[in-house]
Amino acid sequence: MKTVQMGDKELGLKASPLALLYYQQEFGQDLMGDLVSMQDMADMADGDFSSFDSVKILQICYAMNKANNYGKQFPDFEKWLSELNSIDFADEDFMLDVIEEATDGFFRGAKEEPQKPESKQRNK
Numbered sequence: 207m208k209t210v211q212m213g214d215k216e217l218g219l220k221a222s223p224l225a226l227l228y229y230q231q232e233f234g235q236d237l238m239g240d241l242v243s244m245q246d247m248a249d250m251a252d253g254d255f256s257s258f259d260s261v262k263i264l265q266i267c268y269a270m271n272k273a274n275n276y277g278k279q280f281p282d283f284e285k286w287l288s289e290l291n292s293i294d295f296a297d298e299d300f301m302l303d304v305i306e307e308a309t310d311g312f313f314r315g316a317k318e319e320p321q322k323p324e325s326k327q328r329n330k
Contacts, residue, residue: 207274208307210267210300213292217267218274219304221311225273232283233265241266241308260295267304270311 207220229237240262264287272280281289294300 208303210303210307211297212267212300213290213294215290217271219267219270219307220274221270221308222273224276225269225311228272229265229269232269237266237269237308238312241312244305258295263295263301263304264293266308270304270307 207218209216209218211217226237229235229240244259244262265283268283268286271286280286
């Protein structure tokens, strides 16, 4: 779970299987597929913003924020957006925090090799 600042609000984000479900239900797309497609946004470091998809970032935030608030009343995407007064996409910390939470939560195996249990020898 990670807390990010979006405009004047602090939001908890949780990359979990529940976030995947919420994303699919709300947007009819696969969060993982959309997240992987955002790798093209690396061109932004060179000043090329043609592949930037601001709504996709907000959709990912929405699904992870909703997963963080499981069991509580939660607005639909449009209402959720209307409650945000502003957002600064130039805030590198915000962008990195969102992507970091998503990759940490959905690509855990890529970071660490699972340890194989030691085989137990039987005493004969």
